Amino acid sequence: MRAVTDAEREQRFRALAELVAEPVRRYLARRTDAATADEVLNEALLICWRKLDEVPAELEQSIPWAIVVARNLLANAQRAERRRTRLVGKIIALDPPVSVVEYKPDDAESSAVRDALTRLRRDDAELLRLWAWDALESPQLATVLGISSNAAAIRLHRAKKRLRDELMKSTRPAGHVEAEEGSTDARR
């Protein structure tokens, strides 16, 4: 096999970074605070460089691959933060932390949609966010979730139906919502 030259490696990395940096940055901005998002984006780009040989060859799979890298780094950062919080004796939630994106007071429609998302199971809500906000289709969702494309399509179909049901129930604007979405116990 022909050795990959440093110049080729650098060229591949530049192309990859230009493709994934913005989607990964947006993925993080939706799920954590600005400082953590910056930190994780920096780290994710470094991992992209270090693991360049593991990046899927198909272009459309590069973004979900990078999102998985960012998700794992974010989970580590959040675990570390929870450990710190525990050490100072504060009350903590054992569940993954809530999104800290600050929602601006906006139109009733956005509030109703976010409110409906908070009432879904966490897995369903995340799947819908990945689909709509991160613009991933079933094969890409499959990469992020580590399941087959078919299974991802089935789960997405169910999640959409549950969201539609929740939206139907919203007869009036639900107002400002900052709460964590439904616990694992929430069954709809």
Add this chain to the structure above:
Amino acid sequence: MHDDDRSLRERLRGADPARDLAPLPPTWLDHRMEQIMTDTTTPAVPARTARRTWIPVAGVAAALAIGAAIAVPLMLGGTATVEPLALPEGGGLASGSCLPVSAETLQAQEQAFAARVLSVEGDLVTFEVTDRFAGEVADRVTVPQVDELTSDFSLVPFAVGDSYLVTATDGVVTGCGLSGADTAELRAVYDEAFAG
């Protein structure tokens, strides 16, 4: 994409908190790429020998971490989270047919986990979750005891101390052989479905 799907996606996008996020300044990415490639002249690939040395250590560390994940929250005075699940009505055979027990069928379930029966009190069985493969699963799960008369034969009454592999969707345990005693055969299908 169906019109319904398109309109749902648009509604969701209208609620995207990053909708108004300005793009990264192009110079930021250029600078960061240069920094990464300069600081790390060659990608760090761990040497094989070093990797082998770490495997047993990592294994022990992982085992300790799993133990701690269960024990620490409880020692800290936290209460174990408990999630009730239902058993399938009519033993999961309401539709008259079962999906094949395959990795793909398992992946389509929302929750998948391994658990050991802590207690059986009357009709209520309490499991301690020992491993999570998919979805969010509480520390403990309760289910009604299996009624042999209505079960689909793939689910038999749960016994204290025994270990099981369980999948569930929409709060209902899936029968039809997808959930059952932690046997080598079922474990192999779970491993295939949830490897890595």
